[in-house]
Amino acid sequence: MEKQPGRPIRKGPAVTLGALALVGVAGVAPGIPGADGQRSGERGEVVSVVPVAAHSRTEVARALRAQHIGAAPVRYGVLAYRVTYRTVDPQGRPTTATGLLTVPSGGGHRLGLVSDTHGTMANRSYAPSVAEAARTQSYLFAATGRAVAAPDYLGLGEGPGRHPYMDTRSAVTASVDMLHASRTAAGLLGRSLTGDLYVTGFSQGGQVAMALARAVQGGDAAGFRLKAVAPVAGPYDLQGTEEPALTDGRVNDVSGVFYLSYFLVAQNRLHPIYKDPAEVFRQPYAGRVERLFDGRHKDEDIVRRLAPTVRQLLTDRFYRQLREPSGGLLAALRANGHACDWKPEVPVRLYAGNRDTDVPIGNARTCARTLAQRGARVRVLEVGPVDHFGSDRAALAGIARWFSGGTAR
Template sequence: MTQDTRKTAAKQPGRPIRKGPALTLGALALVGVTGVVPGVPGKDAPAPGERGEVVSVVPVAAHSRAEVARVLRAQHIGTAPLRYGVLAYRVTYRTVDPHGRPTTATGLLTLPSGGGHRLGLVSDTHGTMANRAYAPSVGEDARTQSYLFAATGRAVAAPDYLGLGEGPGAHPYMDTRSAVTASVDMLHAARTAAGLLGRSLTRDLYVTGFSQGGQVAMALAKAVQGGDAAGFRLKAVAPVAGPYDIQGTEQRALTDGRVNDTSGVFYLSYFLVAQNRLHPIYKDPAEVFRQPYAGRVERLFDGRHKDEDIVRRLAPTVRQLLTDRFYRELGKPAGGMLEALRAGGHACDWKPEVPVRLYAGRNDTDVPIGNTRTCASTLAQRGARVRVLDVGPVDHFGSDRAALAGIARWFSAGAAEG
């Protein structure tokens, strides 16, 4: 349903590091690079005021290799080839909103505490969350994947997306285009921030993500291959349990029993409230939601409520949540609803020139495995190299736990094979 609760060691907040040539020794000590002169951002760094420009870098956590391994074992995630501890930073950077207007966003940059000076980069895009404090740059529980990939020796860029973390405004949930722009701009910000921290990034980019982030990962990889992230070279794509087929599999699964009631109510409510800001789905919530839910649903998705509190205050089933008219329209969407569904439906509509692995669990009742099979079929029809890895009879979050170590090993091996 929502982002899995993941307990790790306490974060260690520090003070901001502003973009520029000077870092104090105190700040360097906080980030673990005392005595190293920060690198100067290279030719790919965005110009002042442009998308991807770094506004600030704040140290938020530092963990030893043993601490990372302990967290992974506690969550039943294989430890893969862990080699280092990790250092994590909140990066604030410039990007654009869904209408192309300038704004800022935040994300998490995680670096290995040792190893080489030049690092490949993993983009890790997170799953559904309604509370802005759950986002990777703010909430420790959302950092497990970043720690795993960084501990194997790569830098990791984990965007919060718009309106989550410490970014302004509301989160445009399931707006693929703005999630991709925020993710692309996070790549550029990560390069600059790494330079300020005494490291540099190679061109190599490995892309993964879970749930909502799985769909974002596919769309991001498409954008990178298409040249939308200058200075980065796509190497491999490995998303987990993404809702790639929103208009087909996921939409129908909301009413035919393949999506469990609790998750279906949460996802659909969030989608309607967020997408209504971008597409004309309703003028009054009562056109879509039954009372008393119509009177509270928009307030619940204000970015401050915990996901579990939202669930408790909504209907127990999708049928009880929606008006009779709108429930019927789910089967034959039109107008703004159809626009919203179509806008997110092209993540797999391309031909990757790199290996792709799609991970999913066959007992997933949040994002049924049919999403993955449809994506694989679409990619294969375009001549792509793609493998579907069924990680077993596990649920939504179980699919992520089952897939992570294998993805980390594949990336560490260079992802040369499909």
Template sequence: MSDDTYKSVKSIETQRNWRTRQGLAVTAALLLVGVAAAPAATALDRPAPAGAVSVRAPSAGADADARRGALISVTRVAVGDTAQVKAFLAERGTAADSVRYGVRAYRLTYRTVDPYGEPTTATGLLTLPTGGGHRLDLVSDTHGTMVNRSYAPSAEEDFGRIPSYLHAGAGRAVAAPDYLGLGGGPGLHPYMDTRSSVTASVDMLRAARTAARQLDRPLTGDVYATGFSQGGQVAMALGRALEEGADRHFRLKALAPVSGPYDLEGVEIPALFDGRVNDTSGVLYIGYWLVAQNRLHPLYKDPADAFRAPYADRVEGLYDGTHEEEDIVRALPASLKELLTPAYYEKLRHPEGGLLAALRDNDHGCDWKPAAPVRLYAGAADTDAPIANAHSCAAQLAERGVRASVMNQGDLDHFGTFQVSAPKVVRWFDAVSGS
């Protein structure tokens, strides 16, 4: 096993161990509130508040509930004071010096559309500070790759909530969409389909606006966008949508994505073959991407056209939203050459047709001219989303007259870059807002 592959496996194990240790790390636990009638287990010596929170439905006409972003339900899922938020972050290796307030977190269920434009529902996490100003600026935090729907921010209190608790602890509201097919949303997740991730994110902002108003913490309309890994790409595309008028209520103030795969065709796919992406992550991501994108683009007619035996018979089932990352890693081979047929391996190296269209369809996060300031956080030792992605994005922006700083976090891997960058993004947003 190469050093990079070992690091990737350990990163997956580390994230899973956090989930396993969740019930034991009582010093870091927030007060979890279950949907069931029985109170959730808690280490705090106080009664659990009710999970359901009553909100009024939008009142813009008889068809209001069918509108994109219409709020269906709000459920409180966590509450914690300042000390508990800091302990939660410290347990996960994240600096918490910017945390000044406790937080309350709510699962929102709202209406949106699927990749085909058909009505569906999605879930996401709205986190509010317990103090600070009455009207709140809003942070959009879009998460990284998740293969299991229960990892989503609204569903599990773990690493996916780090940015939410950081930014809310600093005094802003945070809207963290689960995306389609994750959390409580129906169907399968259209992995790396940027367009539908953006629609779900915009509609999450709308649902958050309604919920925050009903919870007596109205939003100002200013949005600060961040996201990690897959979510870094989504954050850039979301920023573009907001500046192009996706919703008149929201104004983009700053963009700070972390370790995004902004250039699939020019960087991320070539990096699978030249060693810049480690084998373990490459197999996990490409398996997920091919299976999900094949529902949207003509990538293969039968799994055996792309995947070798015996993996062709199992690969689509592995990405059904119920498996753990490490289970998928164990069920698939150690390298792309072992996963893909020789013909499809070469096709991925030199994409054309539907494969090339799928890449290009998701490569438009950086080919626009933001008015808001942009910082691209990245790590030099990242072997999941190599730092060349950030340099490519910065170059595309520069061609349009926009200077975006690549914030190189040094010799850090993918998840290490996230841990170090997340608190820095909070401080930069503070600087941009003047708070």
């Protein structure tokens, strides 16, 4: 599946889908109101839209089967676009972010919208709006006849700055603003969104999906109606499940070192975990860990240059603190631990694999219990004896069918 190059042009008269095939998508000029009447500088305002890929129904189905993902829900080919839009950083200051908007190449004019939030990535070029390999989920859901909004998050894709990894609040604001940007961009493509919203995501994106759904239900995404939620393998319970699993063997060493290092470096910019990396990381890792998470290093390079185990990564003092969190670490865990602390008014299914050694299935079970305590009935769907990435492959086709099978209320 080859990337289709495209170039932005300035926004002019109404752009039709047929015209896009010839000239590419219109980039929105600064200061010109968007299609939904936004004023310049507003959150969710579209800055530019650039076509990045186009695939036939056959190509989409073939690519899914090659990754052992069920292709039965595929009905259409897909068109994909990189959207640059305005949002805010963790401190509420104006910034921009990018994301992928994918639409079916056929079907109706008015489309429901799927929000698909991606998993952990340290390299900005791995994000959906940039990397073809990160678009599988978007292509699947778009091929069923819906538009798909896949935010890159802050600091990934072509957005500025460093990614505030596992900062739930800014991930949600970037995702909400991507919803609004997708509505504008869809209009430029000659399509319109109904406002019906189906929310899914994998790994980090599973946790973001639950928090996003809570925000949408609470009225933070005007014009969108939450219909169903189906996250996969999300680290919903950082303090009670995921963090203890780093030291008790439930999380494998390679993933544990990677996730924890990324979390500590990113969260230290938001919470006072350390003043000097040597307070947390042993040498020689203390001298290199912050540079490794600059958004330019590949995951495998980061892993190769860090310790083989969490115990060997951390100082004795901080390893003890990891087992009994306090201070900035505890604040970071608590600040990002409320994704399931609400009562959904729509159907929710939590998908997980029971051999996941990245995000143990206990996260989903704890989330379900927390939701039940709020009065919600939520199913945990165990997708079998599969690992972390296997859980996503096993769940995707079922989620696509579920979203298409009468969940709208």
